[in-house]
Amino acid sequence: MSAPSVRRTRAFERTLDRTGDRVVAAAIGLREMAAFALITLGVLVTKFGASRRVVHPMIFAQIRQAGLRLLPMMVFLGLALGLLIIGQTVALLSRVGAQAYIGTVMVSVLVRELGPLLTAVVVLARAGTANVVELGTMRAAREIGALEALGIDPIHYLVMPRMLGLAISVFCLATYLVLVAIVSGWVFAFVQDVPLRPAAYFGQLGDALRWQDFALFGLKTFLFGVVIAIVSCHHGLARPLRFEEISSATERTVVAGLVACVLLDVIFLVGYVFV
Amino acid sequence: MSRQPLIELQRVDVAHEDAPHQVVLHGVTWTIAEGDWWVVCGGPASGKTALLTVAAGLAPASGGELQILGADPRRASESEQMALRRRIGFVFEGGGRLLGRLSVAENLALPLSYHGELEADAVRERVEALLARAELEAVAGLSPGRLSPALQQRVALLRAVAAPVRVLFLDDPLRGLAPSHVHWWLSFLSDLRDERLAAGEPLALVASAYEFAPWRDHADRWATLEDGRLQVLPRLPGPEGRRTEARQAPPAEGA
Numbered sequence: 021m022s023a024p025s026v027r028r029t030r031a032f033e034r035t036l037d038r039t040g041d042r043v044v045a046a047a048i049g050l051r052e053m054a055a056f057a058l059i060t061l062g063v064l065v066t067k068f069g070a071s072r073r074v075v076h077p078m079i080f081a082q083i084r085q086a087g088l089r090l091l092p093m094m095v096f097l098g099l100a101l102g103l104l105i106i107g108q109t110v111a112l113l114s115r116v117g118a119q120a121y122i123g124t125v126m127v128s129v130l131v132r133e134l135g136p137l138l139t140a141v142v143v144l145a146r147a148g149t150a151n152v153v154e155l156g157t158m159r160a161a162r163e164i165g166a167l168e169a170l171g172i173d174p175i176h177y178l179v180m181p182r183m184l185g186l187a188i189s190v191f192c193l194a195t196y197l198v199l200v201a202i203v204s205g206w207v208f209a210f211v212q213d214v215p216l217r218p219a220a221y222f223g224q225l226g227d228a229l230r231w232q233d234f235a236l237f238g239l240k241t242f243l244f245g246v247v248i249a250i251v252s253c254h255h256g257l258a259r260p261l262r263f264e265e266i267s268s269a270t271e272r273t274v275v276a277g278l279v280a281c282v283l284l285d286v287i288f289l290v291g292y293v294f295v
Numbered sequence: 296m297s298r299q300p301l302i303e304l305q306r307v308d309v310a311h312e313d314a315p316h317q318v319v320l321h322g323v324t325w326t327i328a329e330g331d332w333w334v335v336c337g338g339p340a341s342g343k344t345a346l347l348t349v350a351a352g353l354a355p356a357s358g359g360e361l362q363i364l365g366a367d368p369r370r371a372s373e374s375e376q377m378a379l380r381r382r383i384g385f386v387f388e389g390g391g392r393l394l395g396r397l398s399v400a401e402n403l404a405l406p407l408s409y410h411g412e413l414e415a416d417a418v419r420e421r422v423e424a425l426l427a428r429a430e431l432e433a434v435a436g437l438s439p440g441r442l443s444p445a446l447q448q449r450v451a452l453l454r455a456v457a458a459p460v461r462v463l464f465l466d467d468p469l470r471g472l473a474p475s476h477v478h479w480w481l482s483f484l485s486d487l488r489d490e491r492l493a494a495g496e497p498l499a500l501v502a503s504a505y506e507f508a509p510w511r512d513h514a515d516r517w518a519t520l521e522d523g524r525l526q527v528l529p530r531l532p533g534p535e536g537r538r539t540e541a542r543q544a545p546p547a548e549g550a
Contacts, residue, residue: 071409154396166392169353170406170454171380173373177409260313 053276056254057246060183063175075181082185086147087192093142094193098200101134106205107212110221114214122216123224126205130198131233132292137285139194140244143186144277148252151182152273155256156266164257179253187245194241240288244281251277298328300362301462301499302350307359309345318357319345323525325518327462330497332488334510337520343503344388346525347464350501351383352376364461381410384455384463388470391451393439400426400435403454412458425453429483445476452480456487465502469509481513507531 106126113122155178158164167174206221255273302325309320319342327333327350337343348354349361352368361368363379371379393402403422407413413421426432429449439447448468455463465484469477484500491498504510507517517528 071411073411073415074405074409157395161395162387162392163394165353166387166394169351169380169383169385169387170409171377172406172409173377 049276052258053250053254056258057250060175060179060250060253063173064180064183067173067176067180070176075177078177078181079184079188082147082181083189083192085150086143086186087189090142090146090189090193091196093146094139094197095200097138097142098197099204101130101138101197101201102204102206103208105129105134106201107208110205110209110216111212111214114209114216119216119220120224122221123226123228126202126225127228127233130201131229131237132288133285135198135201136190136194136237136241136244137281139190139197139241140248140281141278143190143193143245144248144252144274144281147186147189148248148273148277149270151249151252152256152270153266155253156261156269157263159257159261160263160266174257178257179249182253183246183249186249187242190245190248191238191241194237194244236288236291240284243284247280247284248277251280298330298497300326300328301364302327303360303362304350304356305360307349307361308357309342309349310354310357311342312345312348312354315355315357319523320520320525321523322359325350325525325527327499327501329461329499330488330492331499331501331516332484332514333499333501333516333518334507334514335501335503335518335520335525336505336507337503338505341520342523343520344466346520347385347466347501347503351385351462351464352379353385381406381458382461384458384460386448386451386455386463386465386468388466388468390439390444390447391454393447393450393454395438395440397439398436399431399439399442399450402439402450403457406454407457410458421457425457429453445472448472449476449479452483459496460498461496462499462501465500467503467505469502469504477509481509485513 109125109129110122113119113125158178164174167177202225206216206218209216209221252273255269255276261269304323304325307320307323307325308318309323311317311319319340323346335343335346345354349356350363352361352363355369364382366375366379368376368379393399394405397405400422403425404418407418407421408415422435423432426435429452431446431450431453434442434446439450442450452465452468468480472480488498488500500514502510502514511531517531519526519528
């Protein structure tokens with residue numbers, strides 16, 4: 021075999037090795053995160069009522085931090101959605117005489133997909149990154165070991181409140197986002213002189229919504245919050261960290277969180293087909 | 296009357312805290328009984344912290360038998376391990392690893408509130424009493440990061456003794472402290488030990504150190520860590536036998 025051919029073969033082998041290493045590392049990371057999620061679920065079931073004087077206020081603090089503080093941002097995004105998507109879509113459908121599909125389009129686009137996913141992305145960017153920095157700093161400062169020395173379960177004290185707080189926050193924020201977008205969408209359509217009466221607009225929405233949409237919206241947003249909490253807490257807590265590694269852990273959290281949320285969204289998409 | 300053993304190590308191998316496969320101490324056989332005041336002396340990287348964390352049940356032993364308050368931590372369930380840890384106090388070196396997002400008072404209140412041993416008012420009173428005893432009332436509302444390392448270490452000691460622990464581990468508590476702080480620590484520990492003895496609940500103290508000198512008038516059990524072995528000394532070594540003390544401690548940090 022000629023020298024250039026040998027070099028090409030070795031380069032190909034190295035590429036295969038690197039790809040294999042990454043796949044194996046990703047599989048191990050996924051397994052660790054699944055184990056972390058199961059442990060957290062176990063703690064939630066067995067210790068939810070324990071130390072409520074300390075832990076339950078932390079759930080409310082998380083809702084305040086990840087939910088209430090993000091409300092202005094969600095109102096802004098709802099207005100933007102109303103203007104950019106809903107208003108435009110309503111105007112377009114009206115021009116081609118397809119007003120009858122407004123409700124179906126709104127429910128499919130906003131309630132099922134865009135509202136929950138956009139909310140999850142915003143919460144991941146704001147609260148998920150804050151979580152990984154806070155927990156990573158605690159880990160790097162070895163405060164987690166100090167908690168264990170005091171007989172305090174870090175999963176119960178640090179992860180469980182974040183998981184519940186984020187799950188509730190994503191559900192509430194997504195609800196507000198959808199409501200603001202629906203109302204502002206009609207307002208922008210009205211501004212564009214679209215002949216659509218409020219009663220007809222909201223009536224179509226009501227007709228298009230089924231009870232499964234409410235159930236799946238609640239389940240989906242709740243699970244988005246759980247996923248964001250698990251991913252961010254896992255990256256902050258599960259492995260030993262040095263202070264200089266926190267920024268890269270935060271980057272990994274955003275990527276892993278986005279991928280996890282999109283995959284979850286895909287699973288729900290399949291669910292919508294069968295429901 | 297023989298004193299009740301609280302912690303027993305039989306031929307235990309101790310690994311480095313950050314490298315579980317790297318054994319730093321071999322075949323440690325050691326008994327900590329109620330009322331003991333141990334000082335374990337060793338040079339840098341001799342395995343002092345690793346030994347204390349294993350003996351306190353915070354890290355697993357690599358081999359051998361370990362009994363903490365009559366239980367084997369390896370066979371204990373998670374809840375049993377947590378219960379054991381509530382009876383063992385540990386003061387970490389270098390500022391005591393206080394929780395940076397909580398105030399000094401909240402750091403002290405956390406273990407008491409979390410374990411629900413006291414009502415909220417009783418927790419507040421207990422925290423105020425501890426802070427007053429350590430002359431730290433003025434810093435109760437401050438974040439630990441605003442305190443000097445010496446005062447952080449003092450708060451960590453208060454946090455460890457807030458609960459009625461039976462054994463108190465102190466990882467190199469006097470390292471880098473000014474003489475006034477050293478005096479405060481030794482007085483506090485002596486008084487605490489006397490109080491617990493008078494109350495019929497003898498407290499065992501285990502401190503690691505670079506040198507025996509500051510502890511001479513207070514501790515009563517001595518051991519050294521040399522060449523990967525724990526050597527229990529029958530009596531405090533004199534100047535000619537103080538091989539460990541010949542190794543100088545690292546420079547003081549922020550006392």
